[in-house]
Amino acid sequence: MKVKIKHIEWRDGRPRFKPGPGLREKGHKPQDLKHPNGRWFTQGEALDWSNEFVRALTAAKAENVPAAFPAVPVMARKKTPAVYPVSKLMDEWLKSPRVLCKAPATIKDYKQKTRVIENHDPDLWAAEVLALDQTICYGLYEDLWTSRGLATARGALVVLGMAIKWGMRSGRLKGLSINPARDLDMQQPDPRARFLTKEEFDCLVATAEGEKFRRIDIADMLFCGVWTSQRQYDRLHLKQSAFRNGRFVLRQNKTSAIVNPPVATPYQARLDAALERRNSKGVISPYAHLNENTWAPWNDYTYRNLFSDIRAEAAKKIPTIKTVMEKDLRATGVTWMALAGNTLPQICAVSGHSLQGAHMILKHYLALHPEMATTAIGNLVTWYEGGGSSDLAI
Incomplete structure (x- = not known):
C-alpha cells in the first residue's frame, strides 16, 4: 500500500x-x-x-517567480550479492548437529558428494539457493549421470536435497516452499547382488591361513563377517564385553539398531582359539579381534589392504573371487540365512537390517535360486498332504 x-x-x-x-x-x-x-x-x-x-x-x-522542479540525486545501485549461496548452505549443513551426529564414514560420504557438485558446476555452487528450481536440479542430475555415472548423480542430488530440507526447516530458506532437489524421478542404480558361495568362502579362509599369509586373524574376521552379518566398522570395533551367555549384544554404529543374537558355533570356535593365542602372549585388550602382528586393534586401512591381497591370491584358485568385496560378507550372511529357510524378521533380528533393506538384498538373486525353490515346494507339499486349510479365519 x-x-x-x-x-x-x-x-x-x-x-x-x-x-x-x-x-x-x-x-x-x-x-x-x-x-x-x-x-x-x-x-x-x-x-x-x-x-x-x-x-x-x-x-x-x-x-513572485515560477517554482522550479527540485533535483533528486540518482542513488547508485549496488550489485546485490547472493544472499545465501549453495556453497554456504552446504558448509553450514555439514557443520550442523544434524550431520555431526552421524558416523564418520557417513560424514565423509556426504562431503565427497558435496565436492562432486562443487567441482562439476562452480556456477551453481556460487548461485543463490532460492534461485534453484526443479528444472535446474534435474539438469544437474542428468549432467552428472552422463559424466560421472548414475550412482554418483543420484547420490549428489540426494545430499543436495537433504541440505535444502535442513535449510528450510532451520529458517535459512524462508522464501522456499518446495524443495527443488526432491521428487526428481531419479533412476535407481542396479543394486549390487553378490554373495559368496561356500567354496569361495572356504578358499578365502584357506588362503588367509595358508603358507603365504599365515593370517589366522584375517580368517577370524571372515568368519565374523558371515556369521554375524554385521558391517565392517562394527566388526572391527567389536568388544569382548559384547559377548554374554552365548550371545552378543551390539548397538550398530550407523543406525543405532540393537541386535542380540546367539553366537554361531563356527564363529565361537574362532573366538575361543583367538583368546587362547592372546592369553599365551599375555595380551590384554577389550577388543574381540586384534591385528595379531601388532596385537593392537584393527585399523580400516591395514585390514582393507590385507583383505585385498588375500582376495587377489585366492582368485588364482577360484577366479570369481576377484569380484568379491569385503562388504559382501554381510550380504553373504543374510543370503545364507535365507537359504537355510529363515524368514525376513528372523534374518533382521541377526543382521539389524530393516525389513525393506533385507528384502532389497534378497530379491535380486534368490527368486530363481534352486535351493529356495526346492524348499518352497517342499513346504507346500507338506502343508497340502498334512490337511492344511485354505479357509480364512474370521
Whole structure:
C-alpha cells in the first residue's frame, strides 16, 4: 500500500507528478517521476521530491517567480550479492548437529558428494539457493549421470536435497516452499547382488591361513563377517564385553539398531582359539579381534589392504573371487540365512537390517535360486498332504 504524497499520484505502483488546477495555470504539467537513467523513484525518493517541490513553491511565491522542479540525486545501485549461496548452505549443513551426529564414514560420504557438485558446476555452487528450481536440479542430475555415472548423480542430488530440507526447516530458506532437489524421478542404480558361495568362502579362509599369509586373524574376521552379518566398522570395533551367555549384544554404529543374537558355533570356535593365542602372549585388550602382528586393534586401512591381497591370491584358485568385496560378507550372511529357510524378521533380528533393506538384498538373486525353490515346494507339499486349510479365519 502506497502512502499519500502531496502532488503525487500512483499508477501501478509508479509515482507521477499531478499538479492541481492552480499549478497547471502556472505552466506545470503532469509527468512521470523517473531518474535520468530510467529508474522510477522509490516511495522514499518520491516523498523527498514532494517535500523539496513544496519548499520551492513556498520560496517562489515569496519572490513572485515560477517554482522550479527540485533535483533528486540518482542513488547508485549496488550489485546485490547472493544472499545465501549453495556453497554456504552446504558448509553450514555439514557443520550442523544434524550431520555431526552421524558416523564418520557417513560424514565423509556426504562431503565427497558435496565436492562432486562443487567441482562439476562452480556456477551453481556460487548461485543463490532460492534461485534453484526443479528444472535446474534435474539438469544437474542428468549432467552428472552422463559424466560421472548414475550412482554418483543420484547420490549428489540426494545430499543436495537433504541440505535444502535442513535449510528450510532451520529458517535459512524462508522464501522456499518446495524443495527443488526432491521428487526428481531419479533412476535407481542396479543394486549390487553378490554373495559368496561356500567354496569361495572356504578358499578365502584357506588362503588367509595358508603358507603365504599365515593370517589366522584375517580368517577370524571372515568368519565374523558371515556369521554375524554385521558391517565392517562394527566388526572391527567389536568388544569382548559384547559377548554374554552365548550371545552378543551390539548397538550398530550407523543406525543405532540393537541386535542380540546367539553366537554361531563356527564363529565361537574362532573366538575361543583367538583368546587362547592372546592369553599365551599375555595380551590384554577389550577388543574381540586384534591385528595379531601388532596385537593392537584393527585399523580400516591395514585390514582393507590385507583383505585385498588375500582376495587377489585366492582368485588364482577360484577366479570369481576377484569380484568379491569385503562388504559382501554381510550380504553373504543374510543370503545364507535365507537359504537355510529363515524368514525376513528372523534374518533382521541377526543382521539389524530393516525389513525393506533385507528384502532389497534378497530379491535380486534368490527368486530363481534352486535351493529356495526346492524348499518352497517342499513346504507346500507338506502343508497340502498334512490337511492344511485354505479357509480364512474370521
